[in-house]
Amino acid sequence: MDIPNTDSDSLLTGLNNKQLEAVTLPHQSSLILAGAGSGKTRVLTTRIAWLIQTGQTSPMGLMAVTFTNKAAKEMLTRLTSMMPINTRGMWVGTFHGLCNRLLRAHHREAGLPSTFQILDNSDQLSSIKRLLKLMNIDDEKFAPKQVQGYINNCKEEGLRADKVEAHDAHSQRLNEIYAEYDNQCNREGVADFSELLLRCYELLARDAYIREHYQSRFQYILVDEFQDTNRLQYMWLKLLAGTSNCMFAVGDDDQSIYGFRGARVGNMQDFENDFNVQNIVKLEENYRSHSNILDAANAIISHNQNRLGKNLWTSAGKGEPVRIYEAYNDTDEAQFIVDEIKILHAEGTSLGDIAMLYRSNAQSRVIEHVLFSANLPYRVYGGLRFFERAEIKHSLAYMRLIANANDDTALLRVINFPTRGIGARTLEQLQVEARAADCSLWQAAVNRAGDGKKGVKGIEGFVALVREMTGQAYGISLSEVAEIATTLSGLKSYYQSTKEGEDRIENLEELVTAAVAFTNQDLGNHNNVDGDT
Structure with a gap:
């Protein structure tokens, strides 16, 4: 050429x-x-x-x-x-x-102001929440994150609200929200990421x-x-x-x-x-890799249908053989990994030169536990440690409330999660009442739920929920309590409607699995919801 x-x-x-x-x-x-x-x-x-x-x-x-x-x-x-x-x-x-x-160069032709602002994902969610409130729409039936995902998915398919086919009342309502959201953005001169394209x-x-x-x-x-x-x-x-x-x-x-x-x-x-x-x-x-790794990858991906097809190769030599260990269970798998790390470290390999990959975030819990037990320092990249993840902290907060409803820290974490209409103003009032009565926030919530005043619907629902969870948890195993905390609380239902929900639900299920090891522990002696022993 x-x-x-x-x-x-x-x-x-x-x-x-x-x-x-x-x-x-x-x-x-x-x-x-x-x-x-x-x-x-x-x-x-x-x-x-x-x-x-x-x-x-x-x-x-x-x-x-x-x-x-x-x-x-x-x-x-x-x-x-x-x-x-x-x-x-x-x-x-x-x-x-x-x-x-x-x-920016053609804002006038695009129907945008010259100084139009871009909404990031957080700003977009806030805008949707504000819209739902203005439209007097129940955010439990139409969760803001679900609405956000729906709008973005429609836009990424190139569809405005009037072009989306709605086959039921729920879809029709989502389309109405989408259309009104577009109107709101146009009035305010803003555009979300999907809107740009x-x-x-x-x-x-x-x-x-x-x-x-x-x-x-x-x-x-x-x-x-x-x-x-x-x-x-x-x-x-x-x-x-x-x-x-x-x-x-x-x-x-x-x-x-x-x-x-x-x-x-x-x-x-x-x-x-x-x-x-x-x-x-x-x-x-x-x-990047030796041929043993490439040969294994080629063999696996060859089973995919409708591939355009190619076969990776290298001149770097075969390298170390690919080993497969078929573990009896997840704990055995984690223990095998840790034993291998110990051998490598004893042979002079720095721990900082050892990496571990796992398919799903939920798998990290067992691995982290065995690493911690073996006193091996580690760092999780691209995510949080298992017990630091928001959905796990929410579940544990519900479990703590089941065991002791007077746990103010746990209560503050989940009193409005999933959302039940308890705003910052209501929480401030609740804290003032708790200080004045020298009692826990739980007791203040119980008092508020029983006073018959307006605006206590959300608190009444929360009090009823915790009491129901506590009643069902009496005398059962820890794993069953974890199941109640992840399911009856509404956490799983909530995450099913979110964009990253699948991973979070996997983590919740892994929490229940983690509790199986302690199923012989009886919670029959925990504090009940009114604080009596």
Whole structure:
């Protein structure tokens, strides 16, 4: 293949044959199947540098889309080190960042004020809570996080409220909330993350002048982690690409793990058909692992159906054999791991050089227990230790109230979780009453529930709940008490309606499993809910 000049030759130094093929592809839409550890970031950045160096486009004539700000920053840093260009102003960023930039430039056409503000997830949730209150909607039937997830899911499918099919009264009400939420955001001049992409897509779809301007500007569109794109992101990319621009999509269908967040691996196959892709380059040489690991991974992933297909390999040698230990139970599994760590440490391996991966957060509880018992220090990355997680603390707080209703700390944690309409003002009044009567918050709540005044419905419900839980818990095992605390409290039902609910419910179930070891302990002598022994 002829390279236009010697400067471009230097850019290509060190690339393997498949990487070189991908970087120097002609002006046609292409799919790069990049296996783990195959150098995809290098291919992407070198492709950009090569296109600029060979005069096929200018730094402002291409767009590169990533999924994280960190990836975008790394790409720009690498470009700066590869060639003497000013990357400031280049269209390299995340979907949300690029849409925000485009909407700022065309805010009037998009129906937004020039100073529109972006709602993060927390701000969006607060806005939804405020809306539900204004609409006089029961937030137990329509949990704010459930509503938030519904709205975002609809937007990520490219659907406004009037385009969503509602098959029952509950769905119809959700659509009404969605529509009113949009009205509220428009009045206030704000946009959530999902809105940035949807509003940008709608702008390009209806305004031919703006659409054609960007289509003529961006002759090359490069996309990282293409397997993680959702429906709306792909629709947006198709609009920008038009019929003649070149899309360079880098992804790995074997690494598509974000389906729960709306990612659609089928976009890769749609891309092949929609863009008549003739060039599919497979980056299969791995620079991260030895062949024993790769052979095992290839064998497992080969059972997946509808794969685009590739086979990772390495020249780094076989490495250590992959070992499998089939444990009798989770405790045996954890003990095996700890024994292996002790052997490695005794042989001179630093504990800081040992990593442990587990499939689900709920599995960490047993492992942490055995590590702690063995006096081995550890750190949990990407999450909290098991007993520090919010859902576990909530459950334990309910269990503490069952054992001793006068536990003010436990009561304050869950008196309004899941929400039951007890606000900060009511809690302040309750604390004042408790101090005046020199009693616990529980006793103050009991007194308030029985005084017949208005505004005590939530407190009455809480008092009744704790009494019911305590009555059911009398004389049963600790594991059964844990089941009551996670179920009767409403925690499981609440988390079923949240976006990360599946993981949290797994953790709650693991708490019950943890309590099984103590099922011989009888709670028959605990304090009852009115504080009498």
